[in-house]
Amino acid sequence: MAEEVILLNFWPSIFGMRTMIALEEKGVKYEYISEEDVIKNKSSLLLQMNPVHKKIPVLIHNGKAICESMIQVQYIDEVWSEKSPLLPSDPYQRAQALFWADFIDKKLCVCGRGTWRAKGEELEANNKEFIDILKILESELGDKPYFGGHKFGFVDIVLIGFYSWFPEYQKFGNFSIELECSKLIAWAERCLEREKSVAKSLPDPEKVIGYVLYLKKLYGIE
Amino acid sequence: MAEEVILLNFWPSIFGMRTMIALEEKGVKYEYISEEDVIKNKSSLLLQMNPVHKKIPVLIHNGKAICESMIQVQYIDEVWSEKSPLLPSDPYQRAQALFWADFIDKKLCVCGRGTWRAKGEELEANNKEFIDILKILESELGDKPYFGGHKFGFVDIVLIGFYSWFPEYQKFGNFSIELECSKLIAWAERCLEREKSVAKSLPDPEKVIGYVLYLKKLYGIE
Numbered sequence: 001m002a003e004e005v006i007l008l009n010f011w012p013s014i015f016g017m018r019t020m021i022a023l024e025e026k027g028v029k030y031e032y033i034s035e036e037d038v039i040k041n042k043s044s045l046l047l048q049m050n051p052v053h054k055k056i057p058v059l060i061h062n063g064k065a066i067c068e069s070m071i072q073v074q075y076i077d078e079v080w081s082e083k084s085p086l087l088p089s090d091p092y093q094r095a096q097a098l099f100w101a102d103f104i105d106k107k108l109c110v111c112g113r114g115t116w117r118a119k120g121e122e123l124e125a126n127n128k129e130f131i132d133i134l135k136i137l138e139s140e141l142g143d144k145p146y147f148g149g150h151k152f153g154f155v156d157i158v159l160i161g162f163y164s165w166f167p168e169y170q171k172f173g174n175f176s177i178e179l180e181c182s183k184l185i186a187w188a189e190r191c192l193e194r195e196k197s198v199a200k201s202l203p204d205p206e207k208v209i210g211y212v213l214y215l216k217k218l219y220g221i222e
Numbered sequence: 223m224a225e226e227v228i229l230l231n232f233w234p235s236i237f238g239m240r241t242m243i244a245l246e247e248k249g250v251k252y253e254y255i256s257e258e259d260v261i262k263n264k265s266s267l268l269l270q271m272n273p274v275h276k277k278i279p280v281l282i283h284n285g286k287a288i289c290e291s292m293i294q295v296q297y298i299d300e301v302w303s304e305k306s307p308l309l310p311s312d313p314y315q316r317a318q319a320l321f322w323a324d325f326i327d328k329k330l331c332v333c334g335r336g337t338w339r340a341k342g343e344e345l346e347a348n349n350k351e352f353i354d355i356l357k358i359l360e361s362e363l364g365d366k367p368y369f370g371g372h373k374f375g376f377v378d379i380v381l382i383g384f385y386s387w388f389p390e391y392q393k394f395g396n397f398s399i400e401l402e403c404s405k406l407i408a409w410a411e412r413c414l415e416r417e418k419s420v421a422k423s424l425p426d427p428e429k430v431i432g433y434v435l436y437l438k439k440l441y442g443i444e
Contacts, residue, residue, distance in 0.1 A: 052325060094297070
């Protein structure tokens with residue numbers, strides 16, 4: 001049976017970027033279906049494929065939907081296991097990779113949103129926490145080229161999409177990630193050298209800023 | 223080398239119950255170290271073993287710490303793989319199990335906390351959402367004896383700890399889970415027949431209510 005792989009996505013999504021990168025790393029051919037309006041007008045395909053959360057990205061493999069980006073990346077790693085392993089095979093190393101990915105999901109997403117939603121003291125506290133989180137990640141990276149060691153892998157995939165949002169965070173949060181976390185910037189640039197997976201999957205940061213300006217207007221945030 | 227397995231836990235934790243059940247299902251002998259005061263006075267062992275989140279449960283296997291209950295259960299399943307598999311081996315079935323476990327973590331924990339922290343309209347909205355979430359889970363269970371089918375497994379482990387908190391939710395939330403979700407209650411009672419793992423790991427619900435009364439007093443919630 002020919003494989004049918006579809007990714008239902010919306011371009012600014014850091015979550016969707018993960019799944020795209022994983023598919024590209026594995027060399028999986030897929031159809032990309034762009035969701036036009038994830039806020040006000042979800043497509044019937046999205047509602048049918050992810051009835052619980054009604055959120056992109058959705059990976060559809062031979063008609064079966066897999067939801068939640070981290071689960072999609074693990075699924076891709078398991079199904080196309082012969083090429084470019086993304087998670088380590090050792091249980092303890094796997095647990096460590098899952099721990100840091102979970103940390104990124106629990107902490108960074110919330111603070112990232114705060115940079116354009118919060119105001120005044122709340123914004124200041126948010127920005128401090130944001131930088132603290134990045135510093136914890138930078139310390140975990142240490143002197144390794146990638147989070148898992150010498151090879152690009154799971155944690156790199158989970159984190160790298162945020163890089164396309166860094167200019168947005170800096171603009172609205174009014175801080176410099178480069179000054180605070182230069183090693184993390186060097187890591188991101190290293191990841192971006194993967195032209196066929198990472199560079200191809202990350203949007204233009206200027207376009208992200210434009211999207212956030214649209215969101216601020218939509219939600220009436222000055 | 224003899225295996226050294228330690229579980230650092232605090233008895234009311236639904237998260238810690240998961241790890242205990244997984245260890246018991248696998249027949250792993252372990253030392254249980256009880257954290258006395260997770261709110262105001264964390265032990266030096268906890269701070270050393272989980273410096274990022276400073277939270278129980280922590281699984282310590284031959285000196286190495288594994289944090290986050292869902293990651294611990296996966297780790298236990300991988301290390302002691304010869305007995306009682308907890309996650310399915312098929313990638314799609316695994317993805318489904320991880321999806322529902324993630325759903326429980328993202329949705330049920332927040333609403334559970336709301337039953338004793340929220341008030342007035344907020345409490346009403348919280349309780350409605352709580353029951354809606356349970357109904358979604360009940361619908362996913364369907365007529366199967368367990369979430370994964372005929373065998374007790376990952377999603378059952380992730381969810382069953384909440385059952386020991388049901389009387390607390392009902393008391394402070396003022397609703398009846400039994401009336402709303404009788405099939406889910408039947409599932410929980412089926413799980414509790416596993417005396418050596420589930421029944422052994424769940425605390426007395428009356429003790430949980432006492433603990434919540436203590437929390438309400440501590441946080442000044444009438």
